[in-house]
Amino acid sequence: MDKLMITGGSPLEGEVRISGAKNAALPILMSTVLADGPMLISNVPHLHDVTTTLELLGRLGAEMTLHEGMAVEIDPTKMDSFVAPYELVKTMRASILILGPLLAKHGRADVSLPGGCAIGSRPVDLHLNGLTAMGADIKLENGYIKARVDGRLKGARLVMNEVTVTGTENLMMAAVLAEGTTTIENAAREPEVVDLAICLNGIGAKISGAGTDTITIEGVERLTGGEHRICPDRIETGTYLVAAAITGGKIKCTHADPSLLDAVVVKLEECGADIDCGKDYITLDMKGKRPKAVSFKTAPYPAFPTDMQAQFTALNLVAEGAGMITETIFENRFMHVQEMQRMGGNIRVEGNTAFSQGVESLTAAPVMATDLRASASLVLAGLVAKGTTIVDRIYHIDRGYERIEEKLSQIGAKIKRLPD
Ligand SMILES: CC(=O)N[C@H]1[C@@H](OP(=O)(O)OP(=O)(O)OC[C@H]2O[C@@H](n3ccc(=O)[nH]c3=O)[C@H](O)[C@@H]2O)O[C@H](CO)[C@@H](O)[C@@H]1O
Numbered sequence: 001m002d003k004l005m006i007t008g009g010s011p012l013e014g015e016v017r018i019s020g021a022k023n024a025a026l027p028i029l030m031s032t033v034l035a036d037g038p039m040l041i042s043n044v045p046h047l048h049d050v051t052t053t054l055e056l057l058g059r060l061g062a063e064m065t066l067h068e069g070m071a072v073e074i075d076p077t078k079m080d081s082f083v084a085p086y087e088l089v090k091t092m093r094a095s096i097l098i099l100g101p102l103l104a105k106h107g108r109a110d111v112s113l114p115g116g117c118a119i120g121s122r123p124v125d126l127h128l129n130g131l132t133a134m135g136a137d138i139k140l141e142n143g144y145i146k147a148r149v150d151g152r153l154k155g156a157r158l159v160m161n162e163v164t165v166t167g168t169e170n171l172m173m174a175a176v177l178a179e180g181t182t183t184i185e186n187a188a189r190e191p192e193v194v195d196l197a198i199c200l201n202g203i204g205a206k207i208s209g210a211g212t213d214t215i216t217i218e219g220v221e222r223l224t225g226g227e228h229r230i231c232p233d234r235i236e237t238g239t240y241l242v243a244a245a246i247t248g249g250k251i252k253c254t255h256a257d258p259s260l261l262d263a264v265v266v267k268l269e270e271c272g273a274d275i276d277c278g279k280d281y282i283t284l285d286m287k288g289k290r291p292k293a294v295s296f297k298t299a300p301y302p303a304f305p306t307d308m309q310a311q312f313t314a315l316n317l318v319a320e321g322a323g324m325i326t327e328t329i330f331e332n333r334f335m336h337v338q339e340m341q342r343m344g345g346n347i348r349v350e351g352n353t354a355f356s357q358g359v360e361s362l363t364a365a366p367v368m369a370t371d372l373r374a375s376a377s378l379v380l381a382g383l384v385a386k387g388t389t390i391v392d393r394i395y396h397i398d399r400g401y402e403r404i405e406e407k408l409s410q411i412g413a414k415i416k417r418l419p420d
């Protein structure tokens with residue numbers, strides 16, 4: 001397994017080009033199953049999860065052509081398999097996003113039930129309840145979700161008990177080809193849900209209200225093929241902004257969308273950063289300053305994202321003062337804290353809150369984490385630690401960050417990938 005070797009102490013300075021969003025690319029690539037012609041998807045990030053998604057689509061019989069500049073053309077018209085096998089689903093929970101499109105388009109889907117993962121149990125009951133309410137017959141057999149429907153799914157009123165991002169996306173994708181109108185109440189408002197709706201509306205779907213908590217989908221009989229450009233990754237952007245803030249540097253993130261980062265920007269300003277936003281860039285200046293500790297609770301968009309919690313936990317380790325960070329989305333998302341303690345962080349977890357008291361400096365250590373953002377937060381801690389930190393098991397990082405070591409090196413980090 002590859003590792004990252006980071007020697008801390010250099011303030012980061014320069015420009016980073018932000019990639020397309022993982023969490024938009026995955027549902028949008030899955031949604032191509034619904035189309036009646038080829039789809040050209042651009043600004044696709046080069047990530048392990050994207051490769052897994054393309055492998056899944058290939059196994060289902062979709063034809064794919066890769067174009068220059070991270071665009072992929074997907075022709076789903078000759079699909080002849082409806083099974084998402086365990087060996088793919090176990091490496092990527094988001095494989096569940098194939099369920100809605102397959103069922104809506106082909107009337108059948110066998111999708112391995114995703115297990116829990118390092119950050120929590122992550123059930124998919126709300127996806128299944130919604131599809132059942134739309135007329136699907138769903139059984140669990142031998143670890144697989146076996147979903148069937150005779151003819152088209154039926155539009156329904158779906159009231160979600162919890163705000164679920166992939167649940168909203170799965171049901172929205174299922175509803176676009178259903179007979180009649182579906183409403184999703186208490187829907188997720190995340191920008192990636194909006195990007196998916198834009199993509200689907202571009203090929204003939206009738207979705208309104210994406211980005212609010214009530215989404216209405218008028219089912220249509222067919223969708224055409226078409227084109228879509230994936231929106232910028234707000235979590236990647238936030239991670240690089242924290243990298244500059246934690247090292248007392250100055251950074252410009254280009255090809256970004258600052259309008260998706262309001263809650264994160266508020267906290268960066270609170271920690272002392274000067275921020276400037278343009279239409280497609282965001283700069284952060286923290287030169288010569290030590291960050292001040294921040295406190296917040298994670299919650300669904302537009303509140304502070306759980307996917308940025310670990311990175312700010314790292315920032316608080318070296319900040320001036322006490323910080324209190326509460327995780328409300330996932331029950332086990334502080335796996336990074338024990339590793340941070342090994343680097344000299346003065347931090348403890350009680351219940352779902354991490355309490356920290358900033359220290360002047362961290363010390364390097366060999367560390368590893370069992371999820372994506374936790375691993376990224378250890379890289380951030382390594383950027384300010386005295387000495388050389390080795391972050392193990394970085395396949396988690398490769399699920400969600402495109403060429404992280406190259407992008408960080410370009411802005412002055414001393415970071416190297418150590419191949420297995
Ligand atoms: C590929 C993708 O987009 N992943 C994102 C998505 O994950 P994902 O869509 O899996 O996360 P959800 O929004 O579904 O999870 C939110 C909460 O709802 C619960 N829940 C969810 C579904 C369900 O059927 N039953 C249920 O109880 C979950 O356990 C969790 O406590 O949103 C998360 C929350 O912003 C992000 O951290 C992930 O990066």
Ligand SMILES: C=C(OP(=O)(O)O)C(=O)O
Binds near residue numbers: 400
């Ligand atoms: C939790 C995340 O992703 P996933 O839902 O793909 O596991 C994440 O992007 O931080």
